[in-house]
Amino acid sequence: IAGITQAPTSQILAAGRRMTLRCTQDMRHNAMYWYRQDLGLGLRLIHYSNTAGTTGKGEVPDGYSVSRANTDDFPLTLASAVPSQTSVYFCASSRTGGGTDTQYFGPGTRLTVL
Amino acid sequence: GQNIDQPTEMTATEGAIVQINCTYQTSGFNGLFWYQQHAGEAPTFLSYNVLDGLEEKGRFSSFLSRSKGYSYLLLKELQMKDSASYLCAVRDSNYQLIWGAGTKLIIKP
Numbered sequence: 001i002a003g004i005t006q007a008p009t010s011q012i013l014a015a016g017r018r019m020t021l022r023c024t025q026d027m028r029h030n031a032m033y034w035y036r037q038d039l040g041l042g043l044r045l046i047h048y049s050n051t052a053g054t055t056g057k058g059e060v061p062d063g064y065s066v067s068r069a070n071t072d073d074f075p076l077t078l079a080s081a082v083p084s085q086t087s088v089y090f091c092a093s094s095r096t097g098g099g100t101d102t103q104y105f106g107p108g109t110r111l112t113v114l
Numbered sequence: 115g116q117n118i119d120q121p122t123e124m125t126a127t128e129g130a131i132v133q134i135n136c137t138y139q140t141s142g143f144n145g146l147f148w149y150q151q152h153a154g155e156a157p158t159f160l161s162y163n164v165l166d167g168l169e170e171k172g173r174f175s176s177f178l179s180r181s182k183g184y185s186y187l188l189l190k191e192l193q194m195k196d197s198a199s200y201l202c203a204v205r206d207s208n209y210q211l212i213w214g215a216g217t218k219l220i221i222k223p
Contacts, residue, residue, distance in 0.1 A: 042118060042201070042213030043157070058210065090156060098209035100145060100164065105156035 003027070004106035006091050012112045013081050021076045021109050023091030029104075031097040032074040034058075034066060036087040037108075043090065049074055050097035081113045116140045118214035120202050125220045126192055134187045134200050134217045142207025148176050148187045149201040151216065157201055161187070189219075197221045 004025045013019050025032065030051045035043040045058030049068040063085060065077045074093075078085055089109045094101040117139045126132040138146070145164040149157040163169055163178035163185060175188040187200055199216040206212055 040215055042215045043203075043211075044213070045210060048210070098144070098205075100162060102147070102159045102162065103211065104159070107156050 004091055004093055004104060006089075006106040006109050008109060009107070010110040010112075012114065013078075015082055015113055016080050019078045019081055019111070021078075021089055021091075021111070023074045023076070023106060024072050025074075025091075025093045025104075025106075026072065027093060027095075027104070028071060029093035029095050030071070031094045031101070032068065033092040033094075033103065034064070034074070034076045035090045035092065036060065036085075037090060038087050046076065046089075048097070081111075083113045085111065086113045087111060116204075116206060116212045118202055118204060118212055120200075120214040120217045122215070123218045123220065125222060126189075128192055128194060128221055128223050130192050131188065131190050132192060132219065134189070134202075134219065136185045136187070136202035136214060138183050138185070138202070138204045138212075138214075140204045140206045140212055143180060144205040144207070144209060146176075146178055146185050147203045147205070147211065148174075148185075149203065151199045151201055153198070160200075192221050194221050194223070 007022045033048045034046040047066040049055045091106040092103040094103045120136045148160040151157040161176040201216045202214040203211040
């Protein structure tokens with residue numbers, strides 16, 4: 001079934017630990033995105049990639065890094081987690097990075113940093 | 115700064131009609147999206163407007179006025195399964211989506 005998968009579904013992490021959230025899509029979409037969603041706030045863009053091999057910073061990139069080695073995968077790494085990074089993280093993809101393209105979302109990863 | 119405003123919460127009755135408003139101030143405009151998000155789930159696409167006017171899709175319609183920086187989502191014949199959050203998002207001049215905080219819609223029997 002075509003779509004986006006994320007792993008893990010949820011995670012409790014000690015502050016200071018390194019963590020990689022995985023995202024894989026099989027729709028051959030060029031653009032991929034990482035958002036965080038916090039109560040009372042809209043989705044906020046962390047990083048994006050318009051095509052394999054390129055990445056860009058979103059609204060809240062500090063403390064996060066990404067890579068895009070191929071079309072399908074777009075992992076998000078927290079180098080040294082802090083409690084303020086407790087959030088629900090959504091990966092999304094779209095056919096291209098603009099125009100009328102719709103973004104499709106993965107099921108999310110709920111991360112708690114203690 | 116960029117800003118998307120929508121009501122935090124609305125309540126409506128099963129079978130009725132509800133209108134969810136969204137106002138925006140963004141650097142550029144390249145379209146407005148509405149998404150539905152059930153609790154604990156991912157957002158799913160509902161509608162897209164780039165020109166002024168009404169787009170109808172079954173029980174859901176979305177309206178856009180670019181000169182007023184305003185959109186609404188109209189839900190007709192409400193069903194209990196429509197209980198969800200509705201997210202308004204605007205694609206700005208950099209083609210990034212700017213998201214509102216969402217409107218939680220509660221449907222009562």
